[in-house]
Amino acid sequence: MIVxxxxxxxxxxxxxxxxxxxxxxxxxxxxxxxxxxxLWKLTEEALEEIGLPPPFWAFAWAGGxxxxxxxxxxPQIVHGKTVIDFATGSGIVAVAAMKAGxxxxxxxxxxxxxxxxxxxxxxxxxxxxxxTDANLLDAPPPxxxxxxxGDICYEGPMAAxxxxxxxKGRAAGATVLVGDPGRTYFPKDGxxxxxxxxxxxxxxxxxxxxxxxxxxTLP
Numbered sequence: 001m002i003v004x005x006x007x008x009x010x011x012x013x014x015x016x017x018x019x020x021x022x023x024x025x026x027x028x029x030x031x032x033x034x035x036x037x038x039l040w041k042l043t044e045e046a047l048e049e050i051g052l053p054p055p056f057w058a059f060a061w062a063g064g065x066x067x068x069x070x071x072x073x074x075p076q077i078v079h080g081k082t083v084i085d086f087a088t089g090s091g092i093v094a095v096a097a098m099k100a101g102x103x104x105x106x107x108x109x110x111x112x113x114x115x116x117x118x119x120x121x122x123x124x125x126x127x128x129x130x131x132t133d134a135n136l137l138d139a140p141p142p143x144x145x146x147x148x149x150g151d152i153c154y155e156g157p158m159a160a161x162x163x164x165x166x167x168k169g170r171a172a173g174a175t176v177l178v179g180d181p182g183r184t185y186f187p188k189d190g191x192x193x194x195x196x197x198x199x200x201x202x203x204x205x206x207x208x209x210x211x212x213x214x215x216x217t218l219p
Contacts, residue, residue, distance in 0.1 A: 009116035016042060017058055019124055022092060023200035024065040025072060028099070030090050030121050033058035043113070056089040057109070057117035062199040063151030064089060066213040067179030068096035070195050071148070075100035077175065081145035084108060086136060086152065086162070091118035091129060093148050093179070098127035106130045106144070137161055141169035150179035159185035170218040181213035191216040 017031040033055065043055050071078055071093065079101035085094040088107035091114070097105045107118045107129050115131045122129040141147060147169045153159035170176045180186045181199065199213040 006116055006119075009113050010120060012042075013058075013113065013116055013120060022060045022065060022068070024060075024197065025068045025092070025096060027072065028068065028092060028095055029124050030060060030092060030095075031058070031117065031124070032060060032090075055111075055113065056087075057111055057114045058090065060090065060092055060201075061151040062181035062201050062211040062213045063179035063183075064092045065150075065179075065199045065201075066181070066195070066197045066215055067148060067150040067177060068092045069197060069199075070177065070179070070215040071096045071100050077177065078102040078146050082106075082143070083146045083148060084136075084142065084144045086147060086149040086166075088114060088118055088131075089150075090114075091121045093150050094118065094129045095121055095125045095127055097146075097148065098122070098129060099125065102146075104130065106132060106142070108132050108134065108136050110135055137165050141165060141172065141174065143172075144169070144174055146175045146177070148177050151181070151183070152178070153180055153183040153186040156185045159183070159187065163187055166218060176218040178216045178218075179213065180216065181211040188216070190218070192219045 017033050020032045022028045078097045080103050083097045083102045083105045085107045088109045091107050094105045094107040118131050152162045166176045195215045199211050201211050
């Protein structure tokens with residue numbers, strides 16, 4: 001399958017996922033995969049590249065689900081505001097922000113499949129979302145009222161870089177919300193917990209079928 005074009009990647013996603021409700025935010029539907037390993041292998045074959053990161057765009061990760069739930073339940077956080085969803089993956093948090101009344105949302109991710117995944121998930125939920133594949137960590141956060149980030153602390157150096165970047169956004173006046181299911185490298189110091197959820201996930205992705213997941217803010 002040719003995946004060098006946006007349409008080719010859309011076709012790949014359509015062939016390898018199903019449109020399903022999100023477990024912790026069932027009012028949102030996403031193109032989701034059933035198993036990670038076969039899709040991971042197919043992605044490497046399609047791109048003719050070995051050692052790619054997991055297809056984060058094809059799953060509803062616990063941090064993203066929790067953050068989406070919080071935004072949907074507290075629409076005043078984003079209503080009428082400009083929003084950036086960092087490391088958007090499937091776009092679940094970006095979709096939730098638009099459904100909650102955001103003025104605009106920019107979804108950002110460097111994964112080559114994310115633009116197609118976000119576009120398809122936006123269409124499935126009746127919203128419009130802008131997308132960038134630029135690495136936003138290379139510069140201070142673009143102007144925005146709200147910065148959202150779900151499940152961004154898998155690795156130590158990356159977690160530190162992202163939290164420093166979000167801190168710059170907070171210093172510039174943005175509201176910052178982070179969803180995290182207790183990843184090893186998530187730094188709780190200096191953050192305020194806003195909510196805690198029991199988020200259904202899958203043993204394909206996590207060590208537990210239900211992950212205790214929190215939403216935090218930089219005060």
